[in-house]
Amino acid sequence: MTTTTPGTYAPKPGAAPLGRMIAAQAALETKMLLRNGEQLLLTVVIPTLLLVLFSTVDIVDTGEGEAVDFLAPGVLALAVMSTAFTGQAIATGFERRYGVLKRLASSPLPRWGLMTAKTASVLVTEVLQIVLLTVIALMLGWSPEGSPLAVLMLLVLGTAAFSGLGLLMAGTLKAEATLAAANLVFLLLLVGGGVVVPLDKFPDAAADVLGLLPISALSEGLRDVLQHGAGVPWADLGILAAWAVAGLAAAGKFFRWE
Numbered sequence: 001m002t003t004t005t006p007g008t009y010a011p012k013p014g015a016a017p018l019g020r021m022i023a024a025q026a027a028l029e030t031k032m033l034l035r036n037g038e039q040l041l042l043t044v045v046i047p048t049l050l051l052v053l054f055s056t057v058d059i060v061d062t063g064e065g066e067a068v069d070f071l072a073p074g075v076l077a078l079a080v081m082s083t084a085f086t087g088q089a090i091a092t093g094f095e096r097r098y099g100v101l102k103r104l105a106s107s108p109l110p111r112w113g114l115m116t117a118k119t120a121s122v123l124v125t126e127v128l129q130i131v132l133l134t135v136i137a138l139m140l141g142w143s144p145e146g147s148p149l150a151v152l153m154l155l156v157l158g159t160a161a162f163s164g165l166g167l168l169m170a171g172t173l174k175a176e177a178t179l180a181a182a183n184l185v186f187l188l189l190l191v192g193g194g195v196v197v198p199l200d201k202f203p204d205a206a207a208d209v210l211g212l213l214p215i216s217a218l219s220e221g222l223r224d225v226l227q228h229g230a231g232v233p234w235a236d237l238g239i240l241a242a243w244a245v246a247g248l249a250a251a252g253k254f255f256r257w258e
Helices: 018-035 037-056 067-097 100-105 111-139 148-172 175-192 204-210 214-226 234-254
Strands: none
Touching: 018 037, 018 067, 018 111, 037 067, 037 111, 067 100, 067 111, 067 148, 067 175, 067 214, 111 148, 148 175, 148 214, 148 234, 214 234
């Protein structure tokens, strides 16, 4: 008769370390984001097509210099918006509708940990986007200038601004309404946010209003640094910071998990 020491095979129930849970959830969120056809269209295909098309075909008057020098910063801004705002809003909205968020909220992973994982997923996706678009732009003859630190500051604040707005939309509207509204906003800001059409092509009054939008601040800020070699664009950073604070605060207050 074989005897065993009590407790040798006893399980050790309990949650995994918080860092491991967040990392696992972030990896899952990233895989789901990249496997979704619609999300992939928004995050990779559309920005790439816009960059290649408008850089090689003279459709829009982008001013003096090479078209790619004007377009590349705007397309980078569009990539940030497509992931942090449009993609995140749609995905989170349907997760909320199907009860996924409600179930995850009852797991050992705290709600702030879930949001941290989603943010990490967005950042990973953005890094892949930026690397891809930068390589393509360089192949098209792009000659970026300026401070990498200023670019990083713009991208981080832009991500925070669009994430707050995306989570606010996903946490307050129904999933179908979020899908329609997020795609509509994406199209409107693509046209009127200084991405492919310079803001100075609009009437002065309209350009002043459009310049206060987060996509305009991000695209114009990146353009000032990468195309014109300007220093830190404090005005654009201030606009992005204001949107980030307002959006994240509103999302934290009004987000509904069910």
